[in-house]
Amino acid sequence: MKLIESLIPDCFEMRFTPRPDERGSFVKTMQSSVFAGLGLEFSFPESFYSVSHKNVLRGMHFQLAPADGAKLVYCLTGAILDVAFDLRRGSPTFGQAASFTLRPELANGVYIPSGVAHGFYVLEGPATVVYQVSAEYNPLLDAGVRWDSLGFTWPGDDPIISSRDRNFPEFAHFPTPFRFGA
Secondary structure: OEEEEEOOOOOEEEOEEEEOOOOEEEEEEOOOOHHHHHOOOOOEEEEEEEEEEOOEEEEEEEEEOOOOOEEEEEEEEEEEEEEEOOOOOOOOOOEEEEEEEEOOOOEEEEEEOOOEEEEEEEEEEEEEEEEEEOOOHHHHHHEEEOOOOOOOOOOOOOOOOEEEEEEOOHHHHOOOOEEOOO
């Protein structure tokens, strides 16, 4: 597993190592001793996946404390433009986005720390996206900011977006509770 630093502190692209053979390939996406050695969260008590059509935009999502946590995200089918947006006051990249193209043949994923919003746009669908999260989902602490208020240029002219995601507050009107280094 190779870690590639992104623009956002503590947010990394993960390059997994495929093990191909005559049957196909095997890819390990998580090993607690490796994550611990890198100083990353390695306890993921909840895991889920989404399946989305081409041009779907999901985001920008996060949970508030005490249910906030880190995410490990990767794409099993299709291709996505994965976006992380720093909500941590005091971070050198507060209010900035980093993006990553995730696809199965790249065998890559993104590690997103607490206090960083997450979303993605489906470049090739259907896209199956797996999320491993370090805190269990709590609907009372579920939150987000509008995808179109980040100063980030998304692909496509008319993304498919849920009403939930359309109704999130704009970033400029979101009083962030997150602090860098906390």
